[in-house]
Amino acid sequence: MSTPPEHKPVEDSAPVEFLAPGTFPAGTEFRETSRENLAERISETLLEHLPNDLTRMIYLASLRDCNSGLYLHPELSQQEGVHIADRALCLCHEQVFRRLVTTRLPEYVRQLQEYIRYTRGEADTMLKTWKSLQAYRATVPVGAAAVSTELFFLNIGVALEALTRQLPS
Numbered sequence: 085m086s087t088p089p090e091h092k093p094v095e096d097s098a099p100v101e102f103l104a105p106g107t108f109p110a111g112t113e114f115r116e117t118s119r120e121n122l123a124e125r126i127s128e129t130l131l132e133h134l135p136n137d138l139t140r141m142i143y144l145a146s147l148r149d150c151n152s153g154l155y156l157h158p159e160l161s162q163q164e165g166v167h168i169a170d171r172a173l174c175l176c177h178e179q180v181f182r183r184l185v186t187t188r189l190p191e192y193v194r195q196l197q198e199y200i201r202y203t204r205g206e207a208d209t210m211l212k213t214w215k216s217l218q219a220y221r222a223t224v225p226v227g228a229a230a231v232s233t234e235l236f237f238l239n240i241g242v243a244l245e246a247l248t249r250q251l252p253s
Contacts, residue, residue, distance in 0.1 A: 122164055122172035123179075131176060135202050137184050138195040144177040145223035153226050177225045185232045192243040200247075211248050214240075 131140045147155045154166065155173035164172070187195075200207050214220060220240050224233050 120172075120175070122160070122168060123175040126160070126172055126176050127179070131180070135198050136195040137180050137187070138192070139199045139202055140180045141177070141184060141223050142199070142220075144173060144180060147173055148177075148226075150222070174225065178228075181225050181228060181232070181236070185236055187239075189239055189242060192239045193246045196240070196243045196247060207247070208251055211244055211251070215244055215248070 131143070134140045134143060144155070147157050149156055155170045155177070156166070157169055157173060160169040160173070163169075184192075200210050203210070221237060224236060
């Protein structure tokens with residue numbers, strides 16, 4: 085039985101294929117290059133200023149519409165077009181998620197601690213809320229592999245517990 089598309093891992097790069105001129109409408113290749121260039125520009129400008137990958141992941145997930153799955157950014161979506169901006173932001177989200185999934189557990193604790201400081205939230209309240217609502221489950225990119233998703237949830241859960249135990253009673 086074949087693996088459903090939603091369970092297949094996202095590949096870093098697709099094989100290069102050369103097609104005869106006129107196969108695609110003019111500008112198609114530019115749009116694909118534009119998406120990758122835009123994703124790189126987003127990473128270098130918008131995301132670089134965030135303290136870590138967990139914060140980047142939460143930010144990117146906040147740009148995704150919960151009903152359509154489209155990533156909508158107030159400026160990029162207007163400047164670049166909704167679909168190009170969506171694909172570029174989606175690509176960034178997948179890249180950040182892949183990095184997080186390969187991150188060791190102590191780094192999750194550090195990143196969660198840094199995220200709490202970054203938001204200037206009260207640690208006790210944030211930890212209780214995160215444990216209760218489990219909103220971090222909505223931060224995973226659409227179509228992420230189930231194993232990667234569960235590993236991310238497990239690591240966040242352990243990081244939450246570790247930070248909770250570090251709080252003064």
